[in-house]
Amino acid sequence: MTTAELEIKEWGNSLxxxxxxxxxxxxxxxxxxxxxxxxxxxxxxDGFGLFKGAPPFERDEEDHGEF
Incomplete structure (x- = not known):
């Protein structure tokens, strides 16, 4: 048995x-x-839209010093 990932193609009204x-x-x-x-x-x-509906990013203005 062989496993492969294939793309479906359209052929007329069929796939x-x-x-x-x-x-x-x-x-x-x-x-x-x-x-x-x-x-x-x-x-x-795909990461695009992954956080859709999440609250907007807010920058933390506190000084965290050096890491």
Whole structure:
């Protein structure tokens, strides 16, 4: 069994995946073969908007001295 993260492509009114050549060779896959897949949506780990709704940053004006 091989695990890979693939991007879904749009083909007309359908969606499809392209299996990379190295995986097809490793698994001995050919056109017409049937495969079983598990689908788990990958959540983006993008920090943009992470703190949406958080209170605005307020600068601490106290003198903290040297660190």
């Amino acid at each position: 499809g995946l392209i299996i990379p050549r190295d995986i097809t060779r490793e698994e001995g896959l050919q056109g017409g073969d049937k495969v079983r897949i598990e689908v788990h949506k990958v959540r983006r780990l």
